[in-house]
Amino acid sequence: MKMENNKSFAEFMNESTVPQKQSSEMTMMEIYVDMVLNEILVRHRKEQLVTAINEALDNKDQDAFMKYSAELNTLEDTHGV
Template sequence: MDKYYSYTDFLKAVGQTKKVDEAEKLLNEIYLDLFLNHIQRKHREEQLMVLIDRALDDKDENAFHLYANELVDLHQETTE
């Protein structure tokens, strides 16, 4: 889902004075992609917290470990 944006491609788009719109479009696409990724991560984090709470309520150790590990992985991806 994460797109790869090349700094070189961005500089090429910015460097072409007659194509300033292209650089602006690329920058808008980058910001939109970052925003959507952030929203999706936050939503998944909230889902995992609910699932962890439910697993604790049900005393389901396997489910707890599964969801807790996914939450840890999600946090690690965010910090990298």
């Protein structure tokens, strides 16, 4: 099945015939989904940075270690992970 409708999600939502009561519930759902996705992305980046730091230590690459450690510290400060 080929999808030929190339509307954005925002356009789709604007055209929907969702009753007003459900509209506010969907907004809360969208906020929740956004929070969950953001958390997943932050945790994934943290895993990547920890791996890069470990590789830098294994390779005795001080520049890479400093770079990735600084980014990890910033990530932890801003997102509390």
